[in-house]
Amino acid sequence: MLERFCCGEERVKFSIRLMASLVAFVAFSAEGADVTGDWAATIVTAVGERDYTYVFRQNGAKLIGTARSQDGVVAISNGFVNNKTITFDENVTVEGRRAVLEYTGELVSDTEIKFKRQVKGAPSSVIQFVATRGGTSPR
Numbered sequence: 189m190l191e192r193f194c195c196g197e198e199r200v201k202f203s204i205r206l207m208a209s210l211v212a213f214v215a216f217s218a219e220g221a222d223v224t225g226d227w228a229a230t231i232v233t234a235v236g237e238r239d240y241t242y243v244f245r246q247n248g249a250k251l252i253g254t255a256r257s258q259d260g261v262v263a264i265s266n267g268f269v270n271n272k273t274i275t276f277d278e279n280v281t282v283e284g285r286r287a288v289l290e291y292t293g294e295l296v297s298d299t300e301i302k303f304k305r306q307v308k309g310a311p312s313s314v315i316q317f318v319a320t321r322g323g324t325s326p327r
Contacts, residue, residue: 221295222246223269229319231305242319251276264291274301277308293319 227242242264244253251267255278267276274293279286288308293301299321307313 221269221272221298223251223274223295223301225321227301227319227321229303229317231315231317233315240319272296274303 223244224246225244227244229240229242231238231240238257238259241256242253243256244251244264244267246269249268249270251264251269251274253264253267253276255262255264259280262278262280264276264278268274272295274291274295276291278289278291280289281287289305290308291303291305293303295301301319303317303319305315305317
């Protein structure tokens with residue numbers, strides 16, 4: 189059987205099939221996942237735990253939706269999905285001051301996103317948390 193692939197036309201055909209299979213595998217693996225749906229998280233902040241529900245709607249690479257917590261509902265902005273990376277902003281007002289919370293997440297499975305959140309311009313404010321698909325807080 190090995191002689192069949194040692195030279196000539198059969199070897200070329202085998203190489204082409206192998207390359208086509210690899211290209212298809214890489215294309216399938218690199219395809220961005222759809223994060224549309226409800227995601228829940230409990231975030232530990234300086235003022236205590238906050239339960240969040242994120243409602244995402246994805247259209248290609250664009251991400252829109254809302255962030256809901258005890259403080260109310262806020263529309264997310266600048267939302268994007270690039271393969272397994274999710275980014276968006278949440279504009280908040282705390283004690284009369286406006287701030288932008290920047291989110292960067294990695295989709296680790298169909299049901300889990302590992303997020304980092306920070307106040308824009310304050311790298312020391314990073315908070316890490318996990319959001320789970322399904323709409324109930326993962327406590």
